[in-house]
Amino acid sequence: MSLLIKTHYALAKESIRQNRTRSFLTCLGIAIGVASIILIMSLAGSINNMIATQVKSLGADLLVVRPAKHNDAVSNIVDGLTASNQYLASNLTLNDAKAIAALDDVTAAAPIALSVGTLTSEDKLVPSASVVGTTEDLAKIQNLQLKNGTFLSDKVENAAVVGRNLSLELFGTSQEAVGKTFTMLEHKFIVVGMLEEIEDPINFDNVDFDNSVLVSADYLFGINAPFQVQQINVKATNTGVIPELTKEMKAMLDAEKSGDMNYRILAGDEISHPAGGLFDIVSGMLTLVAGVSLVVGGVGVMNILLVSVAERTREIGIRKAVGASGINILIQFLFESLILTLAGGMLGIVVGYTLAFLISVVTPFSPYVDLGIIVIAVGTSLAIGLIFGIYPAIKAARKDPIESLRYYR
Amino acid sequence: MSPQDVVIDIKGLSKRYGYGDAESYALRDFDLMVKRGEFIMVMGPSGCGKTTLLNIIGLLDKPTDGEYLLNGVPVEKTSERRKAKLRAKKIGVIFQDFNLIPRLTVLENVTLPLTYTGYSKTRRNMQADKILERFHLQEREYYKPYQLSGGQQQRVAIARSLVSNPEIILADEPTGNLDSRSSHVVMEELREIHQAGNTIIMVTHNPALTAYATRVINMLDGQIDTDIKTVADRDLPQPVSVHFRKRQILKEVKEAIVGNKETEEHDGEVEEIQEQHEVEQVEVKAEPKEIKEGPKTQKTARRSTKRTGKKSSGRAKPKTKKKPGGRKK
Numbered sequence: 001m002s003l004l005i006k007t008h009y010a011l012a013k014e015s016i017r018q019n020r021t022r023s024f025l026t027c028l029g030i031a032i033g034v035a036s037i038i039l040i041m042s043l044a045g046s047i048n049n050m051i052a053t054q055v056k057s058l059g060a061d062l063l064v065v066r067p068a069k070h071n072d073a074v075s076n077i078v079d080g081l082t083a084s085n086q087y088l089a090s091n092l093t094l095n096d097a098k099a100i101a102a103l104d105d106v107t108a109a110a111p112i113a114l115s116v117g118t119l120t121s122e123d124k125l126v127p128s129a130s131v132v133g134t135t136e137d138l139a140k141i142q143n144l145q146l147k148n149g150t151f152l153s154d155k156v157e158n159a160a161v162v163g164r165n166l167s168l169e170l171f172g173t174s175q176e177a178v179g180k181t182f183t184m185l186e187h188k189f190i191v192v193g194m195l196e197e198i199e200d201p202i203n204f205d206n207v208d209f210d211n212s213v214l215v216s217a218d219y220l221f222g223i224n225a226p227f228q229v230q231q232i233n234v235k236a237t238n239t240g241v242i243p244e245l246t247k248e249m250k251a252m253l254d255a256e257k258s259g260d261m262n263y264r265i266l267a268g269d270e271i272s273h274p275a276g277g278l279f280d281i282v283s284g285m286l287t288l289v290a291g292v293s294l295v296v297g298g299v300g301v302m303n304i305l306l307v308s309v310a311e312r313t314r315e316i317g318i319r320k321a322v323g324a325s326g327i328n329i330l331i332q333f334l335f336e337s338l339i340l341t342l343a344g345g346m347l348g349i350v351v352g353y354t355l356a357f358l359i360s361v362v363t364p365f366s367p368y369v370d371l372g373i374i375v376i377a378v379g380t381s382l383a384i385g386l387i388f389g390i391y392p393a394i395k396a397a398r399k400d401p402i403e404s405l406r407y408y409r
Numbered sequence: 410m411s412p413q414d415v416v417i418d419i420k421g422l423s424k425r426y427g428y429g430d431a432e433s434y435a436l437r438d439f440d441l442m443v444k445r446g447e448f449i450m451v452m453g454p455s456g457c458g459k460t461t462l463l464n465i466i467g468l469l470d471k472p473t474d475g476e477y478l479l480n481g482v483p484v485e486k487t488s489e490r491r492k493a494k495l496r497a498k499k500i501g502v503i504f505q506d507f508n509l510i511p512r513l514t515v516l517e518n519v520t521l522p523l524t525y526t527g528y529s530k531t532r533r534n535m536q537a538d539k540i541l542e543r544f545h546l547q548e549r550e551y552y553k554p555y556q557l558s559g560g561q562q563q564r565v566a567i568a569r570s571l572v573s574n575p576e577i578i579l580a581d582e583p584t585g586n587l588d589s590r591s592s593h594v595v596m597e598e599l600r601e602i603h604q605a606g607n608t609i610i611m612v613t614h615n616p617a618l619t620a621y622a623t624r625v626i627n628m629l630d631g632q633i634d635t636d637i638k639t640v641a642d643r644d645l646p647q648p649v650s651v652h653f654r655k656r657q658i659l660k661e662v663k664e665a666i667v668g669n670k671e672t673e674e675h676d677g678e679v680e681e682i683q684e685q686h687e688v689e690q691v692e693v694k695a696e697p698k699e700i701k702e703g704p705k706t707q708k709t710a711r712r713s714t715k716r717t718g719k720k721s722s723g724r725a726k727p728k729t730k731k732k733p734g735g736r737k738k
Contacts, residue, residue, distance in 0.1 A: 003527055011524070018512050081726045318508045321469060322522040322569065323497020402470045405508065 008328070012335035015308070026304045027344035029297030030384060034348025034377050036290035042356045045368030051204050061107075062141070063234040063242065064204065064266045065100070065249070067092060072092070079393040092229040092263060094217055096256060100234055100249055101137065105241040109234045110138035112205055113227040121170045121182045129166055131184065132207055133227050141235045146210065149193030152216055160189040161214040163340065164197045187223050189215060192318050200273045205231065215404035242267055294380065300389040301340055305333060305392035309399075316396055317404025330397035337389025338382060345381025349374060415481070415609050416577060417443035417466060422475030422633075424461050435461040437631040439475070445576070446645030448603045449610045450619050453628035459612040460581055466610060467500055467579045468492045480576075497525045501570025503580040507553040507562045515541070516550040522573045522575075540568045544598065551670050560591030567598055571607075578602060580611040584618065596621050606646045 016023045055062060094111055101109035113133035119126045138144065139151045147188060152159050160182070162170065167177040177194045198209045220227050236245050246265050309316070316329055324332075356367035422439040425432060435458040443449060451459050465477065468484065477484045479495070486496070496502075501522070509518045519537040528536070541547050544564045554562055563583060570578055580599065584592035592615075600621050603609050609678055611622070619625045623640035674723035 003529060007524055007530070010530075015512075314508075315510050318510055319521065319525075320493070321467070321496065321502050321508070323493055323525045323573075325493030325525070327490065328493070328525055402464055405504070 004328075005331075008331045008335045009339075011332050012339050015312075015332075016336060016339060019308070022304060023340060024341075026301050026340050027347055030294065030341050030344025030381055031297075031347035031351055033290055033294030033297045034345045034381055035352035036293060037287060037380065038349055038352025038377055039200040039359075039372060040283055040286045040290060041373045042353065042367045042369065043359070043365055045373065046356075046360075046365045046372055048309075049368050050366075055204055057143075060239045061236040061242065062267070063236060063246065063249070065092060065096070065232040065234065066264050066266060067230070067262055091257065092232060094221060094229060096253060097135070097217075097229065097232045097335065098115060099252060099256070100232060100349075103245070103248060104139060105237050105245045105248070105250070107235045107237050108140040109139035109232055110141055111217050111229045112137050112138070112207065112231045112233065113220060113229045114207060115225070115227050117184045117225070119166075119170055119182050119184050119213065121180065124170055124172065126166065126169050129170075130212040131216045131220075131225075132209075132212050133220040133225075134214055135217055138214070138233065139265050141233045144206070145196035147194045149191070151193055152214060153192075156190065156192060157216055157219045157222075158187065158189050159192040159216065161193040162191055163195050163208075163210040163212050165210040166213055167191075167194055182248070185223060185225055188218045189213075203235070210278050294384055297344065298384040301337055302388040302392060304340075305337055305389060306395070308336070309333065309396040312396075313399060313404045315408040316399050317401045317407065320399070320401035321405060326397040329399075330393045333393035333396045334386070334389050337393065338385040341381040341385030341389075342378070345378050348381070349377050352377075414445045415442055416445050416479070417441065417610075418476075418478040418481075420476045420478075422465065422472045422477060423471040424458065424470070434458075434631045436465070436472070439632060440549070441626075441633070441672055443608060443610065444642060444645060445608055446601075446603075446606055446623075447608055447610075448621060448623045450622035450625045451610065451612045451628060452614065452619070452625065453634070455614075457628040458631040459628055463579050463581050463610065464554060464611055466577070468496055493525065495718060497522050498573050499576050501575040503563070503566050503570050503573075503578065503583045505582040505585040507554070507559075507566045507586075509562060509565060509569075513556055514551050514553060515546065515557070517670065518554065518565060519569045519572050522700045526573060537568070540572050541565075541642070558591070559587050560594055563591070563595050564598060567595065567602075571602060576608060578607050578609045578611075580609065582612055582614065584613065584615065592618075597738050604646055612624055 018320075072274050092111070097109050097111035100106060111134060115131050115133075116128045117131040119129045121132075132150070134280055136152045136154065144151070146161070147164070149161070152161060162177055164174050168174045170182060171177050174194075177191050180191050181188055182191070183189070195209055195214075217227070217229070234245075234249070246251050246267065249265055257263075319329060320326075353367060353369065356365075359365060419439060419441040422436055422441075423434060424436040425434050427433055439458075439462070441462075451462065453459055461470065465472050468479075470488075474599070479499075484492070510517075513521075516537055519541060520533040523533040523536060538547065538550070541550060544567065546561065546564060546568065547713065549557060549561065550567075554565065557565065563586075567583070570580075578599075583599070584595055587595060596618060599609060599611070603621075603623075610616075613619075623645060624636070626637075626640045627635040
């Protein structure tokens with residue numbers, strides 16, 4: 001049996017080799033589809049991977065409280081598409097963060113209130129900078145390196161820590177921002193520290209710290225800024241207490257919100273999912289488009305195989321006359337289809353990863369090479385080969401040998 | 410003659426095309442019995458059903474009606490897969506227009522029937538090589554068919570039909586596209602194959618070629634017009650390869666020795682019936698006749714009666730009753 005398969009493989013390879021250009025073009029259709037799938041998956045994987053390593057480096061003692069609504073309900077995905085609306089569903093408060101911080105097993109708990117504000121310095125204006133309201137605890141939870149100055153503290157309530165890029169935009173310097181002032185919502189803020197340039201701008205906070213300014217959440221709410229708490233980052237004293245701490249927090253928050261359960265407590269790998277639904281939707285759409293191009297490629301394969309079957313009618317007749325059964329012919333053409341799509345898939349993997357590497361040169365993404373993705377790509381191309389190859393193969397197998405022998409090109 | 414010697418047995422075969430008013434018969438109530446080692450030439454005007462007959466014998470076509478026994482086995486019930494296997498192993502086909510696959514080399518074309526038998530590539534190539542050597546085409550192994558002359562192409566096709574050691578060769582006007590010199594070469598090859606013991610059924614339009622045949626059948630309107638044998642049955646070449654399993658042979662040799670007495674009693678009767686070709690009678694009478702020819706042929710006879718024994722045992726008595734009637738003819 002294995003011998004027959006080997007023979008069929010050789011036969012199919014032979015006939016593909018006869019029509020090099022045609023086979024290559026057919027492969028190309030599949031290759032483009034597979035390449036785009038690889039590209040999307042490797043970039044998505046790279047983002048997830050980035051966050052996962054970040055979470056891992058932060059330690060397994062990290063817990064994150066997030067509003068639950070827009071992660072679960074389908075209707076909220078649409079809301080999630082517009083970034084400014086994304087966070088309005090939250091009903092977490094600063095007091096929740098404080099209450100959590102007061103728990104026994106918690107080392108630190110920092111709220112993250114995210115919004116967009118217009119910042120004005122002496123001579124420059126940044127119309128929509130990302131503003132993060134938080135507390136000094138954030139520095140204990142996440143490792144935010146300061147380039148110079150200090151982090152937020154209770155002593156100076158209108159203190160601000162700026163990211164490197166924002167500092168450039170606002171003050172025209174990435175070196176000596178400390179001590180300068182800017183205005184937001186008619187309140188003055190003084191810069192006490194500047195963050196080191198962040199290597200991976202995508203993180204589980206969904207905050208691009210390079211382009212953000214961190215200010216005291218208490219002060220923000222004090223001036224009635226339109227902010228809501230998006231997330232509360234919690235650091236436990238050690239990993240062992242996490243299950244218990246989760247329960248404890250849950251009980252407390254439930255009591256606080258009178259059973260209104262629209263929040264989630266995440267730990268470990270759960271955190272690494274990108275915070276925004278937008279990302280999932282975009283990558284989902286792209287995958288869909290890539291899937292469509294794969295189907296188109298598959299139709300191309302089928303088309304070529306049908307032509308090939310028609311062209312080789314006489315050959316099929318001869319083969320049947322000298323002892324090939326229908327199954328033999330079927331397998332021969334099916335193998336051809338599988339080889340074509342598999343070759344296309346391989347080409348697609350190479351092209352996809354090449355593109356991913358090229359993109360990684362100009363963006364902070366690093367292509368995520370994973371056996372799972374390759375298996376999916378190979379599996380998909382084989383499936384396409386099978387689905388679109390079976391009809392021409394059956395057609396070839398059912399040909400009447402006498403009719404076929406009479407056939408002239 | 411024993412049933413073992415009958416390769417092809419066709420009874421009341423019909424092949425109809427079209428329906429209603431457009432109905433036409435390519436073969437009508439056709440009877441034919443082919444013995445091992447015969448070289449049959451089928452002649453007749455075009456449209457008399459020669460090619461249809463070959464297609465049916467070659468298991469490529471199905472008859473509308475009638476019975477076709479190949480080596481004693483009714484083909485009707487054989488599955489398509491089994492038929493394909495039989496085509497690959499038992500039947501070699503030669504066509505008028507050679508039907509070599511143009512994109513394959515000579516060697517690959519010749520190995521084609523072996524491709525579907527599950528042999529390794531080395532073995533396939535070796536076997537093809539051997540057969541090509543016999544046809545003096547060895548140095549052309551890697552040529553493509555279009556690089557060969559017509560005669561050479563047809564010799565490649567013959568090599569292909571022979572490569573799996575088939576019992577039957579079916580040739581549909583093998584010399585139809587060839588000049589007389591190439592025709593002669595091809596016919597000489599076919600004769601050699603025939604001398605080696607193959608059964609050949611060949612369709613031709615050329616009356617000059619009938620000199621090669623042991624039997625010439627003239628067909629007319631889907632039926633046999635004349636059927637002339639030029640060589641006696643006993644002078645036919647012996648089968649090239651009839652394989653037996655060792656154990657079976659031992660068993661049958663034993664039977665041949667022990668069973669001698671029992672069969673000798675019928676001896677007298679046998680001689681007369683021998684001349685008649687009806688299979689039913691032959692089946693019953695086969696054993697006694699074979700004894701004279703020695704233990705080896707005895708084996709074959711025994712074996713086949715055993716095989717058919719189950720089916721015919723119920724009918725055995727009526728058949729023997731028939732005998733006297735048959736003799737009166």
